[in-house]
Amino acid sequence: MGTSHIKRYTQQYSSNYVNCLVVCPECGKDALVKNGNDYKEAVLECRHCNLKKTGYDMVVYKAVIKLHCPVCAHPIRFERCEKEKHPSISVQCGECDSRFDIKPRYEKYFRNYSRKAQGLKQDDVFGCPLYFQDDCKGNLFWAKNREHLLEMEAYVSAELRTLPYRMRMVERLPAFVKDAKNREAVLKILKKWKNSYK
Known part of the structure; x- marks a missing residue:
């Protein structure tokens, strides 16, 4: 029996996720942190309430x-x-x-917003909780942005997970995400997140 019908994992997006979706500290809807790896270039923007902050702020x-x-x-x-x-x-x-x-x-x-995000995954500069996060069988499960979410979905749903050279995002996934017995639960959360953000 051949393997041509088997769903293989192939990298979809860059593994360098410098932008992330967070919960806006003002209106509670989705906001975007750009260049979140460096406070000197970081910007927090909300398209709903027009909040705009820089790392210097x-x-x-x-x-x-x-x-x-x-x-x-x-x-x-x-x-x-x-x-x-x-x-x-x-x-x-x-x-x-x-x-x-x-x-x-x-x-x-x-002076960031981290006091409002106790126990949740936050962005590194503004301390806002990530927009995509949930409990998955007692583990905190999160995605930085839609691309990160889709990359995880492609990996978890694949039957054959041959990794490209130095695929850092997948290498860093927690064991519970990679565990085949959690595949259905993980994919259900990823689908919910995908549907919640258009």
């Missing part, structure tokens, strides 16, 4: 000043979050009321 700087007052030696401690760095900040001694302009030390932070 999420950066904040904490200004930290610690010294002893040059007049009375009382300790002065100052911390404040700033959107921009300033060459100096005016601080006042709580003991003698002397005021000084001091160059602060800055700590860089990302």
